[in-house]
Amino acid sequence: MTRVLITIDTELSAGLHQQGVSLTDNIAASIDARTAQGDYGVGWMIDRFDAHGLTGVFFVDPMPALVYGPGFLADIVGAIVARGHEVELHIHTEWLAWAKRSPVAAGVRPNIGDYRLDDQRALLDLARGLLINAGAPPPSAFRAGNFGANDDTLRALAQLGIAYDSSFNAAMADTVCAIDLPADAIEPVARQGLVVAPVASLRDIGDGMRPAQICALSAREMRELLRHAARERLSAQVIVTHSFELLDRRRTRPNRLTIRRFEAMCAEIARNPALKSCGFRDFGAAAIVAEASGAAPLAADRLRSLARMAEQLGSNLVYERGLAGG
Numbered sequence: 429m430t431r432v433l434i435t436i437d438t439e440l441s442a443g444l445h446q447q448g449v450s451l452t453d454n455i456a457a458s459i460d461a462r463t464a465q466g467d468y469g470v471g472w473m474i475d476r477f478d479a480h481g482l483t484g485v486f487f488v489d490p491m492p493a494l495v496y497g498p499g500f501l502a503d504i505v506g507a508i509v510a511r512g513h514e515v516e517l518h519i520h521t522e523w524l525a526w527a528k529r530s531p532v533a534a535g536v537r538p539n540i541g542d543y544r545l546d547d548q549r550a551l552l553d554l555a556r557g558l559l560i561n562a563g564a565p566p567p568s569a570f571r572a573g574n575f576g577a578n579d580d581t582l583r584a585l586a587q588l589g590i591a592y593d594s595s596f597n598a599a600m601a602d603t604v605c606a607i608d609l610p611a612d613a614i615e616p617v618a619r620q621g622l623v624v625a626p627v628a629s630l631r632d633i634g635d636g637m638r639p640a641q642i643c644a645l646s647a648r649e650m651r652e653l654l655r656h657a658a659r660e661r662l663s664a665q666v667i668v669t670h671s672f673e674l675l676d677r678r679r680t681r682p683n684r685l686t687i688r689r690f691e692a693m694c695a696e697i698a699r700n701p702a703l704k705s706c707g708f709r710d711f712g713a714a715a716i717v718a719e720a721s722g723a724a725p726l727a728a729d730r731l732r733s734l735a736r737m738a739e740q741l742g743s744n745l746v747y748e749r750g751l752a753g754g
């Protein structure tokens with residue numbers, strides 16, 4: 429049985445805030461993914477999860493509460509918790525730029541991993557407190573914004589008693605993701621006093637790794653990754669999306685391609701008896717590490733990759749450059 433964790437980074441856009449967009453409009457665009465054709469954000473995703481009998485793990489960034497106060501955060505957290513899905517901790521340190529008071533002397537850095545260990549612990553403790561005060565159960569898992577974590581992040585989390593980190597993304601290991609794991613790490617593993625649950629990934633043509641993210645894999649690639657995991661009896665697979673990922677880049681229109689991929693992923697997890705959707709609270713850290721299969725990631729497939737590139741190109745023409753009008 430392979431556990432599948434569908435994780436949703438749930439966050440306001442610091443970019444929109446910087447452009448002067450109001451809190452209300454930022455929530456509509458980034459959390460509810462509101463468009464003239466309907467909402468495709470957190471509420472819509474939970475509807476789809478419930479229809480398929482799946483669990484969503486929402487990594488919520490509480491840092492904008494330092495700018496706006498805690499009220500909006502309680503609304504976001506409350507809506508997820510009330511519907512029985514999981515709220516876990518996410519952090520985007522760039523919000524410190526607008527905080528009335530900085531909790532650390534080091535000031536604003538783009539990633540949590542850019543801070544010293546004691547500052548990381550202070551920021552993570554602060555963020556955890558904001559989330560709990562907003563009505564979330566004490567978080568058991570964490571993901572760094574931009575996957576910008578390092579081994580000190582793991583140490584700080586362990587000191588705070590957080591059992592899981594999900595900040596390792598092999599596709600970003602050459603850039604901001606500095607957690608010391610091999611690129612082919614695709615199952616949960618014990619590190620620095622906690623369990624790192626890497627983002628699932630497959631091998632792409634050209635020797636790179638490609639993450640199991642809705643906007644990064646075609647529906648076919650996601651299905652084959654999940655079937656490979658089930659066949660090889662991987663202990664767990666972490667899939668990534670964002671609260672706004674089913675919209676176009678300007679966050680004004682639904683993106684039919686990513687919506688179709690999201691639906692196809694839900695259907696595959698629901699129908700495959702060797703896959704079990706769950707949250708981080710649904711299994712034990714020691715057990716999940718012991719169940720690791722050690723299997724390699726899904727191998728690259730030239731035709732599969734080319735098909736995705738063609739699909740993506742078509743979608744970009746429609747949704748990113750506005751050639752379809754409207």
Ligand SMILES: [Zn+2]
Binds near residue numbers: 489520
């Ligand atoms: Zn994020």
